[in-house]
Amino acid sequence: MSAYPPISEQLDEVESARTEGRRKMDWALQHMPILRELREQFRESKPLDGQVIGMAMHVEAKTANLVELLALGGAEVAITGCNPLSTHDDVSAALDANDDITSYAKRGVGDDDYYAAIESVVSHDPTITVDDGMDMVYAIHEDYPELIDTIVGGAEETTTGVHRLRAMDADGELKYPVFAVNDTPMKRLFDNVHGTGESSLATIAMTTNLSYAGKNVVVAGYGYCGKGVAKKAAGQNADVIVTEVEPRRALEAHMEGYDVMPMNEAAEIGDVFITTTGNRDVITREDFAEMKDGVLLANAGHFDIEIDLEALSELAVDEYEARDGVRAYEMADGRRLNVLAEGRLVNLASPIALGHPAEVMDQSFGIQAVCVRELVEHGDEYDAGVYDVPDDLDREVAEIKLDAEGVDFDSLTDEQAEYMSSWSHGT
Numbered sequence: 001m002s003a004y005p006p007i008s009e010q011l012d013e014v015e016s017a018r019t020e021g022r023r024k025m026d027w028a029l030q031h032m033p034i035l036r037e038l039r040e041q042f043r044e045s046k047p048l049d050g051q052v053i054g055m056a057m058h059v060e061a062k063t064a065n066l067v068e069l070l071a072l073g074g075a076e077v078a079i080t081g082c083n084p085l086s087t088h089d090d091v092s093a094a095l096d097a098n099d100d101i102t103s104y105a106k107r108g109v110g111d112d113d114y115y116a117a118i119e120s121v122v123s124h125d126p127t128i129t130v131d132d133g134m135d136m137v138y139a140i141h142e143d144y145p146e147l148i149d150t151i152v153g154g155a156e157e158t159t160t161g162v163h164r165l166r167a168m169d170a171d172g173e174l175k176y177p178v179f180a181v182n183d184t185p186m187k188r189l190f191d192n193v194h195g196t197g198e199s200s201l202a203t204i205a206m207t208t209n210l211s212y213a214g215k216n217v218v219v220a221g222y223g224y225c226g227k228g229v230a231k232k233a234a235g236q237n238a239d240v241i242v243t244e245v246e247p248r249r250a251l252e253a254h255m256e257g258y259d260v261m262p263m264n265e266a267a268e269i270g271d272v273f274i275t276t277t278g279n280r281d282v283i284t285r286e287d288f289a290e291m292k293d294g295v296l297l298a299n300a301g302h303f304d305i306e307i308d309l310e311a312l313s314e315l316a317v318d319e320y321e322a323r324d325g326v327r328a329y330e331m332a333d334g335r336r337l338n339v340l341a342e343g344r345l346v347n348l349a350s351p352i353a354l355g356h357p358a359e360v361m362d363q364s365f366g367i368q369a370v371c372v373r374e375l376v377e378h379g380d381e382y383d384a385g386v387y388d389v390p391d392d393l394d395r396e397v398a399e400i401k402l403d404a405e406g407v408d409f410d411s412l413t414d415e416q417a418e419y420m421s422s423w424s425h426g427t
Contacts, residue, residue, distance in 0.1 A: 004116035007092040007103050014093055021094030024061040025068075031358040033404030034366035034397055035065050042073035047373045049074030054126030056118060056136040057157065058086040058348050059105035060355050064095050066365035070130075070372060071100040078124040080117035081105040082132040085341065085349035115139070122147070128375055129154035129178075130368060133302060134161035134168075141168075141175060152379040153177040155371040157364065159192070159223065160278040160302035162386070169386045177382035179371040181364070184389035186397050188224045191364040195356030197228025199347035200274060200300040201236065207325045207340055207350050208296060213237040218270035220263065221277035221301070222249040229274050229300060230258060241266045243282075263287055272296045274346075275306035285311035293335040296326075298346040307343045325350040366397040 008014050029036065042048070053075045057063045071077050077100060081087040087107040096103040102124070104117040118139050127150060129136050137154060140147055153176055156162050162182045168174045181187055201212065217238040219230045230240045230253070243263045244250035254260045263283065266273075267290035275282045278301045285308060299306045313319065316329035322338055329337045341349040348355050355361070370393045375382075402409060412420070419425055 004104055004113065004120040006096050006120075007089065007106055008096045010106055011089060011093055017090040017093040018097045019094075021061075021064070021088065021090035021092070024088065024091055025064045025094060028061040028358045029065050032062065032065055032362035032365075034362045034400045035069055035369070037400050037404070038366060038369050039069050039072055042069055042369070042373075046074035048376055051075040051128055051152075051372075051376055052124055052126045053077045053128045053130060053372065054121045054124060054136060055079040055130040056082040056121065057130065057132045058082060058355060059092050059095070059103065060086065060088045060348070061091050062355065062358055062361040062365065064091045066368055067095055067101055067103075068098065069365075069369055071098060073369075073373070075128075075372075076100055076124065078102045078121040078126070079105060080121050081107075081109075081114070082135060083345060083349060084109050084111075084114050085344050086353070086355070119143075125150065127152050128372055130157070130372065131155070131161055131178075132157040134164040137161075137165065137168075137174075137178065141173065145175070148175045151176045153179070153375040153382060155179045155181050155368050155375075157187075157368065158182050158302060159225065163278060165386050169384075174386065175384050177375070177379070177385055177387055179374075179387050179389050181367050181371060181389060184367055184394045186367050186394045187364045191356060191360050192224035193228035193231070195228070195360035195364075196225040196276065196300055196347065197230075197232035198360075199354070199356045200229055200298070201232050203347045203350050203353045204272065204274070204296065204298055204340060206352055207346075208323065208338075210296070211236075212272070215239070215271040216241055216266075216269050217272045217274065218243065218263075218266045219258075220273065220275040220282045220306070221279075222246075222253045223276065225276040225300060229276055230256075233272075233274075234258075238272075241270060264290060267291050270295060273298065273307075275299045275301050277306060278302050280305040281308050282306040284308045285315065288312055288315055288331075288337060291335065291337055294338065296338050296340060297343075298340040299343050300346055302345065304343040307339065309339065309343050312337065312339070325352065363397060363401060366400065367394065370396060 087105040092103045092105040095101045104120045162180045217233040218241045220243045222244050234240050241259045242253040267287040318330040322328040327339045340346050
C-alpha cells in the first residue's frame with residue numbers, strides 16, 4: 001500500500017500555511033450555522049467514537065469544517081482530494097495539524113500521486129467512506145476488498161459519483177451501503193441549483209474579466225446543475241441556449257423560455273459554453289470546427305472529459321496561457337478557443353476558484369454529517385446498495401437552517417396529518 005506523505009511533510013512553510021488555512025476555515029464557519037449547531041451536538045455526544053472515516057473531497061475551507069465536525073464527533077479522519085486542482089494547500093495543512101485528522105490532499109498533483117494519496121487514506125482502514133465522485137469506493141472495491149467486511153457504509157456527495165454507484169449496484173458489485181447525498185432535496189435543490197449556478201458563473205467572470213450581458217451562453221445539460229447555471233446566466237442578461245439528450249428535460253428548458261438545440265447548432269452561435277452533464281465528449285471536434293473566435297469553454301460537471309481536449313489540442317496550431325486559468329487554442333484559421341481550468345470543475349479548479357458559497361455547502365455538509373451519524377447508529381439496518389437519505393434526516397437539517405435564519409413555518413394539525421395519510425376520505 002502507498003506511503004504517500006501527509007501535506008505537512010510536503011510544504012516548506014507549514015506553520016504559515018496552517019495559519020492562513022485556519023483563517024479561511026474560521027471565516028467560512030461564521031456562515032455555516034448548520035455545522036455550528038452540529039459541532040455542539042457532536043462534541044457533547046461523540047456519536048462517531050471509535051470510527052475511522054476515509055474521505056476523498058474537494059479540500060477547501062467549507063469541506064474542512066465538515067472534516068473537523070466529524071473529528072469532534074469522535075472519529076479519526078483521513079482525507080485527500082477528489083480533484084487535482086481543487087485543493088487549497090493551506091487548508092489541507094490546517095487540517096493536518098489536528099491530532100485526529102490526517103490530510104494527504106495537495107494541489108496540482110499528477111495522476112500517480114493523486115491515486116497514491118487515495119491509497120494512503122485507505123491505509124487507515126476506514127470504517128466509513130465519504131466520497132465526491134466515488135474514486136475511494138472504487139479503489140477499495142478494486143484493490144482492497146479485504147476491508148469491505150469492516151466498512152459500515154458510505155456517503156456520496158455528487159451527481160457523477162451517484163451515477164457510478166448506481167451502475168455498480170446494478171451490476172451487483174457494490175458491497176456496502178452508500179447514501180446518495182447528492183439526490184436528497186437539501187442537497188440537490190440548493191447545492192446543485194444555487195451553488196453550481198452562482199459559483200460557476202462567478203468564477204468564469206472573475207477569471208476572464210468578461211461580462212455575460214448580451215452573450216449567448218450555452219448550457220450543456222438541464223439537470224439540477226444545468227438549471228442553476230441557466231437561471232443565473234439569464235439573470236445576468238445573457239441569452240441562454242440549452243442542449244439536452246433527454247426529451248423531457250429539453251421540453252422543460254423550452255417551456256422555461258430558453259432556446260433548445262443540438263450542440264452542433266449551438267456551437268455556431270455560442271459565446272460561452274458551460275457543460276453540466278457528468279458525461280464525456282459533450283463538446284467535440286465537430287463542435288470546435290463551428291465555433292467563433294474567442295469563445296469560452298468551461299466545465300461545471302465533474303471529471304475533465306466533458307470537453308474533448310485531446311481533439312482540441314490536435315486541431316490547434318498553437319496553445320498558450322491567455323490568462324491565469326485560461327488556455328487558448330489557436331486554430332489554423334486564426335480562431336482562438338479558450339478553455340478554463342484545464343477543463344476541470346471551473347468553480348473549484350480555476351486559480352481563483354473558491355467553490356460554492358458557504359451558506360450552500362453548509363446544507364450539503366450538514367447532510368453528510370447526519371448520514372455518517374446514521375451509519376454508525378443504524379448501519380446494521382442497511383444491506384449493500386445505494387440508499388436515499390432518510391427523509392427525517394433531511395428535514396432535521398432544514399429545520400436547523402430555518403431556525404438559524406429566524407424563519408418560522410407552519411406544521412400540520414393532527415386532523416390534517418390523518419387526512420393526508422388516509423385513503424378513506426371522499427368528497
